[in-house]
Amino acid sequence: MAENNKRRDAGGLSGAERAAILLMSLGETDAAAILKHMGPKEVQKVGTAMAHTSNVSKEVVLDVINSFVEEVDAKAALGGSEDYIKNLLMQALGEDKASQVIDRILLGHSSKGLESLKWMEPKAVAELIRTEHPQIIAIVLSYLDGDQAAAILSILPERTRSDIVMRIASLDGIQPSALQELDLILEKQFTGNSSVQSSSVGGMKTAANILNFMDGSVESEIMDEVKEADAELGQGIEELMFVFDNLVDIDDRGIQTLLREVSSETLVLALKAADETVKEKIFKNMSKRASEMLRDDLEARGPVKLSDVEAAQKEVLAIARRMMESGELAMGGKGGDEYV
Known part of the structure; x- marks a missing residue:
């Protein structure tokens, strides 16, 4: 995010910031109607972007609107298909889990039972499940998105974290009837009915994804405990974790695509403590002028908190x-000569 006292630059805006500007330009009524169809993560991210958006010039607003209109015009031939809606939302909003938004729009899914937890603050969910059996907690966290599950796990008592992660990693699906029973138990604390269709929860990949979102020190502590208790399981989880250094394995075209979604401020902070190979991977996939500006920003930036990095x-x-997940990035291979 640019600072409030600086002029906004459309070229450096993230997807969430563009979505915020687009919605704010529509007015309260229309913006509210759109937000009703968005998932909890989308609402939170776009809402946060709105709260931090100020001093936006008329030129930037027009640029955002024109970009949105161009996307609609370019894909109008898709005429309302699910692929069209998903791609439009992904590019217009730049948010995770576009499929969840599609479900809400096309299928009218409501947030009940387990699904309702996705709308709750991590602290509230942690309080709700704190006294449950670790296996129940593992199932609940497996059902949630990785970043929310990580936030909840970090709030739970330290002595239980590694046990829960091991249970998540050891889950090999769950009977639909058992998941529905858990859904009904949670539903009684809220309202309505819910239909749980998927029993594919848990596994080492889920555990790795949750750990990816945790603070570095907490993540390391949990992994040390897991590897001490079960070295093979710990190694399996570790191999599936995606860390910042893994960006060097993304092909060049993918890096160029990724850079379009990352704000300049976030990129500078992220590279402050990055390995030189990662930095060079980023630099070589930018135009000469852009890479020089980024190098200057890195050199000019003073000491920053490790937690911020x-x-x-x-x-x-x-x-x-x-x-x-959407197929926009690939690991390995060579990209083209496109620049950002």
Whole structure:
């Protein structure tokens, strides 16, 4: 985010910031109607962007609106198909889990039972499940998105964290009837009915994804305890974790695509403590002028908190994971000569 006393530059805006500007330009009524169809993560990210958006010039607003209109015009032939809606939302909002938004729009899914937890603050969910059996907690966290599950896990008592992660990693699906029973138990604390269709929760990949979102020190502590208790399981989780250094394994075209979604401020912070190979990977996939400006910004930036650097790196990784899931990024290979 640019500072409030600086003029906003459309070229450096993230997807969430562009979405915020677009919604704010529509007025309260229309913006509220759109937000009703968005998932909890989308609402939180766009809402945060709105709260931090100020001093936006008319030129920037027009640039955002024109970009949105161009996207609609370019894909109008898709005529309302699910692919069209998903791609439009991904590019217009730049948010994770576009499929969840599609579900809400096309299928009218409501937030009940387990699904309602996705709308709750991590602290509230942690209080709700704190006294449950570790296996129940593992199932609940497996059902949630990685970043929310990580926030909840960090609030739970330290002595239980590694046990819960091991249970998540050891989950090999769950019977639909058992998941529905858990859903009904939670539903009684709220309202309505819910239909749980998927039993594919848990596993080492889920555990790795949750740990990816945790603070570095907490993540290391949990992994040490897991490897001490079960070395093979710990190694399996570790191999599936996606860390900042893994960006060097993304092909060049993918890096160029990724950089379009990351704000300049986040990128500078993320690279402050990055390995030189990662920095060079980023530099070589930018235009000469852009890479020189980034190098200057890195040199000019004074000491920063390690926690701020880790937060910025995790933000970049979250975007990268979302783009990998949608097929926009690939590991390895060579990219083209496109520049950002």
